[in-house]
Amino acid sequence: MILTNPISASEVGTLWLTYEEKTLIMRMLEYFIEKSDDQQAKNLLGGLWQELNFYVLQMEQIFKDQGMVKPIGYSSEDVNLEAPKLFDNGFDVMFLRILKEVSMGMYTINMNMAYNDKVMQIYEGLTTVTQKIYKLSTLYLLERGILTLPPKVTMPKTTEFIENKSYMKGFKIVGDKRALNDIELGLLHHGIETNNIGMQLITGFAQCAKHKEVKEYFVKGKKLAKKQIKTMEEILLDSDVQFSATSGSTVTTSTIAPFSDKLMMHCVYLLNGFGLVASSFGSFFCLRNDISMKLTLLAKDVYFYGQEGVKIKIKNGWFEEPPQMEDRANIIKNN
Template sequence: MKDKNPISASEIGTLWLTYQEKTMILRILEYFIEKADDQQAKNIMGGLWQELSYYVTKIKNIFQEQGIAIPIGFTDTDVNLEAPKLYDNGFDIMFVRILKEISMGMYTLNMNMSYQDEVMEIYEGLTSTTQKIYKSSTLYLLEKGILTLPPKVTMPKSSEFVESKNYLNGFNLFNKKRALNDIELGYLHHGIETNNIGMQLITGFAQCATNKEVKQYFVKGKELAKKQIKVFEDILLQNDVQFSATSGSTVTPSKVAPFSQKLMMFCIYLLNGFGLVGSSFGTIFSLRKDVSMKTTLIAKDIYFYADEGVKIMIENGWLEEPPQMEDRAKLMKD
């Protein structure tokens, strides 16, 4: 591969980021598998661990063949398998399902930036794995009564076109707001579901963080998740839609960190990126102006929160630097 055609900068970048994400997930899975009480959940996570480990090795081999420095990523030092259980009541599979949602979007983008057969095969394989695990996780959670279905609506009996610009109304007090359409309902439900899981995750992180600044950052993230849930629930209630909250999960009283602060911060960094993308989709496809404006403001809050987290990671030496082009100006000056 090295002799025939070296991989491109975009492929190096996507493989590097994939390596970071997958080594993080492997460490999280190792802890969840160790603490899981349910054999079916263990089987789902164990199968995922094996497949991700295989692709991590493939990425490492490509880097070695190409003479590229292998990233540090996340290692055994970033997980404490002896730590008591921090989450209960199906949180492990709930979180795996969210991670697979993120992965599906990332693999599509990464495939679009790939040109080598070997690189494209990695993303094809990871996509297949992700879809399989996402499906099995969803069915497991529904079977256990942990996951809540989106609101049910009246089935449409005909196809229609928008006849007036009033369809976009939302801010004018003198104009009646139309009912939410099914696309908007779907994004609002998804926003509540993902933020509920994120709130549980970051609550546990805040409990066991030892760095004061990191602990405060996680507490701030918890409040941001609660704010988003309230915004989405208020929109639904104003439109006579009752959201049935998931039974969720339980954060135990444990204050022993199962993961390094570097891993916990990177995990939130990854989820912030997912939150920004999700808010962007909600803004674009919400045709009622008040709904799209609220999702835009949420995206702004997530952006500034994410930026604060990156600065904390840099200050503590936790942010591994991605591969980059040569600084030609500096080389010529030297």
């Protein structure tokens, strides 16, 4: 059969990644829906599951039409709905909000690599869903006092321009560093917020991981999240900015795994990628060189931590190989 509208290599790759991510999120949503005792949260989680299921089916149809095997992704084997609550007090919606932050960035990149109308429609639709859920999640958490707002500042009354190169200097032997600008403050607040949720997530994962190597990896990730939070809080305190980290959600004492080690490792893999991009973005747009340097060093730590996780996934046969181009050199050699 000759395809009238074949998809490109870049679209195969992005659809493959999206399918993996969506099937993982759906399994986690199923557990959170099962354990939620708040009807509004259940509606939010359930509504997203329905939306994602629609687009997962659309992707499967594209795979079928293109004669492409669909990724294995994550199935009912990767979630235990009978496991007790591992997280409580709004963590499900807090984590959902973080996932939607990750998704928004991914859809932008994926749309930029799409040329097929059906593929573009998928990313356009998923973007709309993600923005809606992100807004509803934020409002839900604010209403319950679980989410901490960034610090308030005095509104600017005049327009100013940077007149001196010393504006960028944070490494000063004599004199005080300049105050944080609002862009830097916002980036640091966001970094603390996301790392705090990541620390709670990975603490829960460490409690219930079955493989010793995986458990140790999650404990290491917890320490890394603490290091990042401490670094960013110190920068804020040096500028007399007090930050109250999100404290509403909690990890229970359960040690029964709601998810497979394979799923938990891939979840952390996705969040590592998000953290690496966020740190790189922050280091570029912070105009004080001491902050840029610290965020760059944190990004380095996340990168090496992520690489360690990839090796564990490969070692245990948990890393499904992405589609790839034909190895022409090997074909010619073996002919």
